[in-house]
Amino acid sequence: MKIAIVASEGAPYAKSGGLGDVMEALPSALSRIEGNEVVLILPYYKKIKDCPKYQVEQVCHFDVSLGWRNAYAGVMRLLNGRDKVQVYFIDSEYYFGARPGAIYGDIDDGERFAFFSRACLDALLALEYIPDVIQCNDWQTALVPTYLRAVYGQQFPNTKCMYTIHNIEYQGWANAGFFDDVLALPWEWRGCLDMNGSVNVMKAAIETADLVTTVSETYARELMYPYYAHGLDGVLSAASWKLTGITNGIDTDTFDPSRDPALPAHYDSSTLEVGKAQCKAALQEEVGLPVEPDVPLCVMVTRLAGHKGLDLLCYIARRLLWEEKVQLLILGTGEAHYEQFFKDLAREFPEKVAAKITFDLGLAARIYAGGDIYLMPSKSEPCGLSQMNAMRYGTVPVVHATGGLRDTVPPANERGEEGLGFTFQSYNGDDFMAALKRALALYNTDREAFRALQRRDMSQDFSWNKPAKRYMELFRQMLAQ
Numbered sequence: 001m002k003i004a005i006v007a008s009e010g011a012p013y014a015k016s017g018g019l020g021d022v023m024e025a026l027p028s029a030l031s032r033i034e035g036n037e038v039v040l041i042l043p044y045y046k047k048i049k050d051c052p053k054y055q056v057e058q059v060c061h062f063d064v065s066l067g068w069r070n071a072y073a074g075v076m077r078l079l080n081g082r083d084k085v086q087v088y089f090i091d092s093e094y095y096f097g098a099r100p101g102a103i104y105g106d107i108d109d110g111e112r113f114a115f116f117s118r119a120c121l122d123a124l125l126a127l128e129y130i131p132d133v134i135q136c137n138d139w140q141t142a143l144v145p146t147y148l149r150a151v152y153g154q155q156f157p158n159t160k161c162m163y164t165i166h167n168i169e170y171q172g173w174a175n176a177g178f179f180d181d182v183l184a185l186p187w188e189w190r191g192c193l194d195m196n197g198s199v200n201v202m203k204a205a206i207e208t209a210d211l212v213t214t215v216s217e218t219y220a221r222e223l224m225y226p227y228y229a230h231g232l233d234g235v236l237s238a239a240s241w242k243l244t245g246i247t248n249g250i251d252t253d254t255f256d257p258s259r260d261p262a263l264p265a266h267y268d269s270s271t272l273e274v275g276k277a278q279c280k281a282a283l284q285e286e287v288g289l290p291v292e293p294d295v296p297l298c299v300m301v302t303r304l305a306g307h308k309g310l311d312l313l314c315y316i317a318r319r320l321l322w323e324e325k326v327q328l329l330i331l332g333t334g335e336a337h338y339e340q341f342f343k344d345l346a347r348e349f350p351e352k353v354a355a356k357i358t359f360d361l362g363l364a365a366r367i368y369a370g371g372d373i374y375l376m377p378s379k380s381e382p383c384g385l386s387q388m389n390a391m392r393y394g395t396v397p398v399v400h401a402t403g404g405l406r407d408t409v410p411p412a413n414e415r416g417e418e419g420l421g422f423t424f425q426s427y428n429g430d431d432f433m434a435a436l437k438r439a440l441a442l443y444n445t446d447r448e449a450f451r452a453l454q455r456r457d458m459s460q461d462f463s464w465n466k467p468a469k470r471y472m473e474l475f476r477q478m479l480a481q
């Protein structure tokens with residue numbers, strides 16, 4: 001099958017979060033399936049352009065039509081990709097190449113990614129690569145199915161389009177003028193793009209894509225409710241016949257405690273006890289906590305953003321630290337008030353708390369390996385990847401049973417039997433505390449059962465093999481429609 005995947009980020013070239021990880025692993029998993037040819041198209045950000053590691057050649061260029069103007073786009077082919085996926089970058093000095101900052105956050109992000117979405121279709125035409133399926137992701141490439149239907153129908157008569165929602169919070173809102181100024185769509189498409197008098201590109205993608213997916217089964221169901229859908233519950237309910245959840249995997253080659261180069265010691269589930277103890281001691285030392293082998297180390301690697309459930313942790317933190325013999329280690333950056341909270345907490349409890357307010361992939365790996373208990377009380381979580389990383393490294397998750405957390409962490413009972421971690425149902429601090437206390441009690445009173453739970457976590461198949469097969473099934477279903 002000929003597959004084109006378009007996204008605003010993809011590791012290792014450009015990554016701001018989980019989408020970047022998925023856009024590295026999913027194309028690669030699909031390309032390993034016999035008979036598939038996979039192309040991935042990303043923007044040619046300054047960071048990629050400036051990186052000498054990536055060798056590219058320009059294969060073509062053209063003008064992209066945007067409202068009242070045409071904008072130059074070049075197509076760069078990556079010459080030294082890591083696997084069978086053929087990566088192309090869309091080059092535009094104006095929209096990507098000359099922007100020094102982060103990959104998102106510019107005032108004209110809407111226009112930048114409208115340009116990119118349209119340029120991807122022009123690039124496929126210029127490359128004479130007419131795919132069976134285009135898979136696109138989140139608001140940044142949400143215009144792809146709409147352009148495909150509204151403008152490029154004749155050129156891609158048999159191409160089907162899957163739209164995947166990784167996070168519904170960011171929908172690509174713009175004022176109504178955006179439709180004429182930038183989109184250059186036939187006017188009868190105005191209604192499709194309109195939501196309450198503004199433009200909403202995610203809404204249009206949900207309506208125009210052949211199938212809509214999201215990144216876990218539970219999140220797909222949750223999206224029917226206003227609490228989760230950020231205004232799109234009605235649109236999604238109307239499209240529920242074509243909405244499916246496929247739970248992400250993780251890159252089990254990169255995240256592998258038996259050979260991760262970032263770790264001071266390596267282990268698998270049979271050598272967990274010794275290897276993890278070494279990693280834990282080294283980690284405590286590295287972050288400046290007392291080296292205490294028997295004090296449970298609770299860890300969190302996260303963006304410090306509200307929906308990650310940090311309010312709950314702030315609410316229980318002092319009580320937890322007074323009542324329990326624990327250590328708490330946080331790694332991440334984000335909203336200033338959370339950064340301040342954890343810095344203050346570390347100052348107040350220097351023997352118990354370490355806060356590393358930074359972004360550090362190596363330290364993240366050492367935390368997955370050296371921790372005992374992984375905290376992820378997210379208010380909502382489309383899928384979540386780090387709970388799977390943690391389990392792969394034998395760190396027991398304590399999670400709010402929502403979205404992908406619910407699908408990947410079936411609950412263990414108090415004795416640590418069944419299930420993979422400790423969960424709580426209702427989003428409040430006391431229930432979070434109770435779940436965490438169950439985990440701590442098991443660690444403190446029955447280390448053997450805790451170890452058995454860790455081993456069970458480590459032996460799960462979190463690879464992309466199964467999800468990639470599900471994507472293929474849905475691709476085939478679209479082609480049969």
Ligand code: GLC
Nearest residue numbers: 018019166215382383384385
């Ligand atoms: C977004 C979601 C996260 C998901 C990731 C990859 O970052 O917030 O839950 O795991 O996308 O799909």
